[in-house]
Amino acid sequence: MKEGSARKVIYRKDYKAYPWEVNQLDLYFEIGSETTIVRAEMEFLLKEVDSAPQDIVLNGSNLELVSMTLNDRALSAADYVIEDETLTIPDVSQNCVLKTEVRIHPGSNSALEGLYLSGEFLLTQCEAQGFRKITWFPDRPDVMTTYRVTLEADQSAFPVLLSNGNQVGSGESADGRHWVCWEDPFPKPSYLFALVAGQLALVEDHFITRSGRDVALRIYVEAENIDRCEHAMESLINSMRWDENRFDLEYDLDIYHIVATNDFNMGAMENKSLNIFNSIYVLARPDTATDADYQGIEGVIGHEYFHNWTGNRVTCQDWFQLTLKEGLTVFRDEEFSADMQSRAVKRIRVVRGLRSRQFPEDDGPMAHPIRPDHYAEINNFYTATVYQKGATIIRMYHTLLGETGFQKGMKLYFERHDGQAVTCDDFLAAMADANNINLDRFGRWYSQSGTPQVHVSDHYDAGAQKYRLTLRQHTPATHDQKDKQPLVLPFALGLLTASGDEMPLQLEGEAEAVTGTRLLVMQEEQEEFIFVGVSEDPVPSLFRDYSAPVKILFDYSPEQLATLIAYDSDAYVRWDAAQRMAVNAILEQCTRHAQGTEMRLDASLLKAFRGILSDHQADPALLAEAMTLPDEAYLADQMDVVDVDGIHTAREFIKKALARELEVFFAERYTGLNDGQSYQKTAEAMARRSLKNICMSYLLETDAGESLAVAQLESSDNMTDTLAALQGLILTGSPRAEKALSEFEGKWQSDALVMDKWFVMQAVKPGKDTVNTVRKLMDHPAFSIQNPNKVRALIGVFAMLNPTGFHAADGSGYAFHADRVIELDGLNPQIAARMASAFNRWKRYDEGRKELMKTELQRIASVPDLSGDVSEIVNNALR
Ligand code: 7ML
Numbered sequence: 001m002k003e004g005s006a007r008k009v010i011y012r013k014d015y016k017a018y019p020w021e022v023n024q025l026d027l028y029f030e031i032g033s034e035t036t037i038v039r040a041e042m043e044f045l046l047k048e049v050d051s052a053p054q055d056i057v058l059n060g061s062n063l064e065l066v067s068m069t070l071n072d073r074a075l076s077a078a079d080y081v082i083e084d085e086t087l088t089i090p091d092v093s094q095n096c097v098l099k100t101e102v103r104i105h106p107g108s109n110s111a112l113e114g115l116y117l118s119g120e121f122l123l124t125q126c127e128a129q130g131f132r133k134i135t136w137f138p139d140r141p142d143v144m145t146t147y148r149v150t151l152e153a154d155q156s157a158f159p160v161l162l163s164n165g166n167q168v169g170s171g172e173s174a175d176g177r178h179w180v181c182w183e184d185p186f187p188k189p190s191y192l193f194a195l196v197a198g199q200l201a202l203v204e205d206h207f208i209t210r211s212g213r214d215v216a217l218r219i220y221v222e223a224e225n226i227d228r229c230e231h232a233m234e235s236l237i238n239s240m241r242w243d244e245n246r247f248d249l250e251y252d253l254d255i256y257h258i259v260a261t262n263d264f265n266m267g268a269m270e271n272k273s274l275n276i277f278n279s280i281y282v283l284a285r286p287d288t289a290t291d292a293d294y295q296g297i298e299g300v301i302g303h304e305y306f307h308n309w310t311g312n313r314v315t316c317q318d319w320f321q322l323t324l325k326e327g328l329t330v331f332r333d334e335e336f337s338a339d340m341q342s343r344a345v346k347r348i349r350v351v352r353g354l355r356s357r358q359f360p361e362d363d364g365p366m367a368h369p370i371r372p373d374h375y376a377e378i379n380n381f382y383t384a385t386v387y388q389k390g391a392t393i394i395r396m397y398h399t400l401l402g403e404t405g406f407q408k409g410m411k412l413y414f415e416r417h418d419g420q421a422v423t424c425d426d427f428l429a430a431m432a433d434a435n436n437i438n439l440d441r442f443g444r445w446y447s448q449s450g451t452p453q454v455h456v457s458d459h460y461d462a463g464a465q466k467y468r469l470t471l472r473q474h475t476p477a478t479h480d481q482k483d484k485q486p487l488v489l490p491f492a493l494g495l496l497t498a499s500g501d502e503m504p505l506q507l508e509g510e511a512e513a514v515t516g517t518r519l520l521v522m523q524e525e526q527e528e529f530i531f532v533g534v535s536e537d538p539v540p541s542l543f544r545d546y547s548a549p550v551k552i553l554f555d556y557s558p559e560q561l562a563t564l565i566a567y568d569s570d571a572y573v574r575w576d577a578a579q580r581m582a583v584n585a586i587l588e589q590c591t592r593h594a595q596g597t598e599m600r601l602d603a604s605l606l607k608a609f610r611g612i613l614s615d616h617q618a619d620p621a622l623l624a625e626a627m628t629l630p631d632e633a634y635l636a637d638q639m640d641v642v643d644v645d646g647i648h649t650a651r652e653f654i655k656k657a658l659a660r661e662l663e664v665f666f667a668e669r670y671t672g673l674n675d676g677q678s679y680q681k682t683a684e685a686m687a688r689r690s691l692k693n694i695c696m697s698y699l700l701e702t703d704a705g706e707s708l709a710v711a712q713l714e715s716s717d718n719m720t721d722t723l724a725a726l727q728g729l730i731l732t733g734s735p736r737a738e739k740a741l742s743e744f745e746g747k748w749q750s751d752a753l754v755m756d757k758w759f760v761m762q763a764v765k766p767g768k769d770t771v772n773t774v775r776k777l778m779d780h781p782a783f784s785i786q787n788p789n790k791v792r793a794l795i796g797v798f799a800m801l802n803p804t805g806f807h808a809a810d811g812s813g814y815a816f817h818a819d820r821v822i823e824l825d826g827l828n829p830q831i832a833a834r835m836a837s838a839f840n841r842w843k844r845y846d847e848g849r850k851e852l853m854k855t856e857l858q859r860i861a862s863v864p865d866l867s868g869d870v871s872e873i874v875n876n877a878l879r
């Protein structure tokens with residue numbers, strides 16, 4: 001059977017504990033790029049002393065078996081059964097020692113899972129099921145053991161030899177070879193194993209934990225990147241301090257490694273004391289990385305560090321529980337970023353991401369609960385639902401219990417489960433027990449997919465001074481589930497007067513009123529909240545701080561939205577009101593465009609923008625968020641049948657109209673912010689750059705823009721300003737764009753990360769011709785189909801962030817993309833599957849496009865030996 005090819009579906013309900021304890025795993029690697037020899041020795045102890053004989057089941061994939069012994073007796077093919085990716089030694093009746101020797105070939109491993117080559121060095125990626133590509137082992141997260149790992153390699157090619165835990169020995173061996181031995185005292189599942197071998201440069205610092213442990217912090221990168229590690233190191237130190245202060249959690253070893261690689265399928269990986277990172281999330285210098293990159297590094301360094309407790313010390317019983325560690329760790333990294341930067345800005349960006357990526361997923365053919373009930377390929381379930389929606393569920397515990405109650409729950413969770421592999425139910429039980437409350441109904445969030453809709457209606461009775469809010473929740477059926485139940489929704493609410501003052505809130509039956517945000521909890525399908533002593537018809541400020549991950553349906557008048565935008569105390573509500581106004585304006589023009597009526601700019605939107613531009617009090621980053629128009633994918637989500645070109649045309653129209661009407665305001669703000677100060681890394685400086693560059697993007701819609709952008713490009717001392725100017729010139733079709741692009745290329749051609757940006761800028765250019773640019777760029781020396789970052793920058797960005805290019809009516813974008821999915825499937829099934837998901841929402845388009853996309857999906861599905869990864873995605877889409 002071809003590697004990765006169609007596996008059977010695995011069900012959560014079929015979970016069975018492993019009957020054996022694995023006492024200790026000794027690994028010996030004879031390292032070579034072409035061939036690596038792996039010797040493993042492990043002890044199996046029956047969990048139940050008087051148990052009947054049990055099978056020993058091991059996982060392995062693409063391993064060349066050299067030898068295998070059980071209690072020193074050589075096993076032959078007659079002693080075991082190999083089927084799919086498992087090897088079964090039947091009916092073993094006693095504790096025993098298993099020894100194996102296998103050969104693997106890292107140099108020809110293009111899937112970037114298991115042991116593989118990146119440039120000149122070797123490294124591993126084991127989550128979720130990569131360890132089975134290294135050696136025979138029960139490759140499941142509930143089998144935890146201690147590891148001792150010896151790495152032996154040529155000293156000059158592989159001077160650095162790293163694995164998990166502490167270095168306990170090293171020495172020279174024959175023929176210019178050397179060895180290093182590592183021991184990890186903490187039992188861990190195999191997915192947290194890692195090794196790195198090669199020539200790498202080291203940046204070192206240290207952190208003293210609050211109990212006085214002096215931890216060596218070592219970041220390994222390729223030598224030319226040695227001057228780009230400062231921010232990552234600072235982020236690591238901040239993460240360690242923050243986890244002590246906010247979560248009372250301290251680091252538990254004397255050493256912490258981070259290794260950066262250009263060849264990585266994902267963002268990063270939390271292997272115990274040996275994190276491996278996609279270099280995007282480590283390397284930064286002001287002239288090579290944008291503010292968004294700096295923030296991404298801080299967040300991801302935090303994320304992987306926080307996994308040490310939420311993931312490593314307490315891990316998952318099985319892969320259905322993935323959100324147990326990922327939802328929780330995303331919540332923790334969001335809170336870290338919020339505490340380090342601006343809480344409000346972080347919250348808005350999180351909500352934007354949830355709406356533009358998770359909502360579509362939850363409404364498409366791959367819809368699944370945060371804790372899925374089944375999968376064919378687990379790699380397809382590292383999703384926005386498991387991660388981002390999972391984090392919103394954790395945030396709701398926090399909202400319901402408060403910081404103190406939540407931390408009590410965390411404390412009990414660690415007291416009960418440190419060192420164990422557990423389930424989402426265990427987490428819920430710890431939260432409930434620590435706070436003495438019943439969270440059974442809240443638990444439905446784990447098993448129900450789809451985005452709930454909350455229909456809000458209100459009624460004001462002036463005579464009685466009463467205000468009634470009626471909430472009705474409804475989750476539409478999803479692909480995977482027909483019947484839905486009501487969920488627990490924390491509902492944070494405020495009421496404003498028409499002039500923007502916060503009203504005191506007093507529910508019927510309560511003794512007195514309280515001012516400010518009120519946290520209510522909705523549990524039933526329909527609930528009514530009646531407020532008394534309400535002196536005027538209020539403007540409701542709903543789901544403040546986005547207190548539940550729902551679609552809020554309320555028919556706001558333009559005046560009410562204007563009040564919220566101008567006055568609400570909650571930054572999320574202000575931003576959301578501005579988005580609603582922009583969505584309404586754009587969709588209305590989209591309709592007019594379709595009807596052949598002339599488009600026009602809404603007076604209320606114009607007025608709101610004028611207000612935003614004149615606000616010199618608010619955080620500039622919040623103003624920038626408020627003026628960032630909803631993206632085309634989010635707009636598409638609001639339509640029954642997506643009008644690709646209409647959305648694009650209407651959005652462009654609104655942007656240009658705002659720019660023309662408010663040119664003076666944009667120019668004034670731009671000039672004020674473009675103060676010639678040299679680059680600073682502070683949150684304030686980043687906020688100012690974000691507002692400045694949003695203003696420039698509007699000014700580029702006017703005659704004044706081009707010269708501003710050119711001047712900014714020429715004087716810029718940082719990548720944020722450079723990229724904003726260059727991207728702006730490209731998008732507006734300026735004749736200056738081509739020269740600027742080629743100068744940029746000349747300057748950065750040998751810099752992998754910066755060249756990714758160069759690919760992105762060209763791949764997002766709207767219009768049907770971009771497919772040809774993208775095809776041509778595939779021949780550029782900096783592009784490689786084998787490298788996931790390049791594939792994402794060029795192919796992924798074209799398919800997912802360029803609707804008018806990908807969805808060109810002639811199907812050229814679809815055909816190109818399907819060819820890439822097929823090409824990638826033979827190299828890297830995980831990346832191929834991610835790319836294939838660009839077709840997931842095909843049923844939401846017009847008949848012509850639907851037919852074209854369906855044809856491409858069928859073409860992919862019919863490829864012989866298609867991987868299980870891609871097969872699950874395309875067959876779900878077609879079903
Ligand atoms: C999410 C990760 C993976 C996959 C990293 C791989 C990880 C699994 C790994 C948020 C921030 C940074 C990285 C990721 C992410 C998809 C996304 N355990 O740590 O979750």
Ligand code: ZN
Pocket residue numbers: 303307325326329
């Ligand atoms: Zn993670």
